Amino acid sequence: MGDEIIVPDFSWNNQRLNWNERWMCAAIVAAARSSCLYIHTGAVIVKDKRELANGYNGPPPGFELSCSEFGFCEKRTNKRGIGRCIGNHAETNGLQQIDWQDKIGADIYSLFSPCYRCSKEIAQARLNKVYYLKKYTSTKEDEHPDLPLEYLRQAGIISIELEETPPITKTIETFFPDGLKCPEV
Numbered sequence: 001m002g003d004e005i006i007v008p009d010f011s012w013n014n015q016r017l018n019w020n021e022r023w024m025c026a027a028i029v030a031a032a033r034s035s036c037l038y039i040h041t042g043a044v045i046v047k048d049k050r051e052l053a054n055g056y057n058g059p060p061p062g063f064e065l066s067c068s069e070f071g072f073c074e075k076r077t078n079k080r081g082i083g084r085c086i087g088n089h090a091e092t093n094g095l096q097q098i099d100w101q102d103k104i105g106a107d108i109y110s111l112f113s114p115c116y117r118c119s120k121e122i123a124q125a126r127l128n129k130v131y132y133l134k135k136y137t138s139t140k141e142d143e144h145p146d147l148p149l150e151y152l153r154q155a156g157i158i159s160i161e162l163e164e165t166p167p168i169t170k171t172i173e174t175f176f177p178d179g180l181k182c183p184e185v
């Protein structure tokens with residue numbers, strides 16, 4: 001038995017990830033940590049080709065139980081009469097880890113386009129671009145689903161729906177075999 005060199009089998013033909021794939025795949029991996037039963041999402045915040053922070057949707061430190069530990073997400077069931085998920089959003093969790101000066105001009109990669117509230121936080125942070133895979137359409141009754149992207153446009157932030165290339169598809173299939181679910185209202 002000689003020393004056999006085992007060459008890893010890169011299932012997307014040894015293709016080097018481009019930058020958009022590199023960050024979006026990282027956002028998908030972050031989403032795999034989500035504890036919410038309503039939606040799994042993740043976000044990566046990037047500047048000058050470096051990751052500043054990442055986040056997924058889940059409750060703040062110290063909260064006793066996540067949605068998955070409760071066995072239900074309050075946003076979907078309203079079992080305790082709160083009607084809101086106990087988790088913070090992936091974008092919020094990522095943005096809160098970064099000093100305000102560093103956020104200016106950064107880009108964010110997220111599985112879904114931002115919700116009403118996160119779009120305001122992204123504008124407040126003065127990010128440059130928002131990349132997402134699917135448009136998030138679940139909003140409250142008084143919020144039009146186009147409003148978050150309209151807020152970004154008003155703030156001069158470019159939002160880009162990324163094409164799902166083979167490495168991105170492969171990463172989604174690995175962590176979310178049933179695909180990304182964008183819940184209905």
Ligand SMILES: [Zn+2]
Pocket residue numbers: 035036037038039067072073074075085086087
């Ligand atoms: Zn939840």
Ligand SMILES: [Zn+2]
Pocket residue numbers: 089090091114115116117118119
């Ligand atoms: Zn949000």
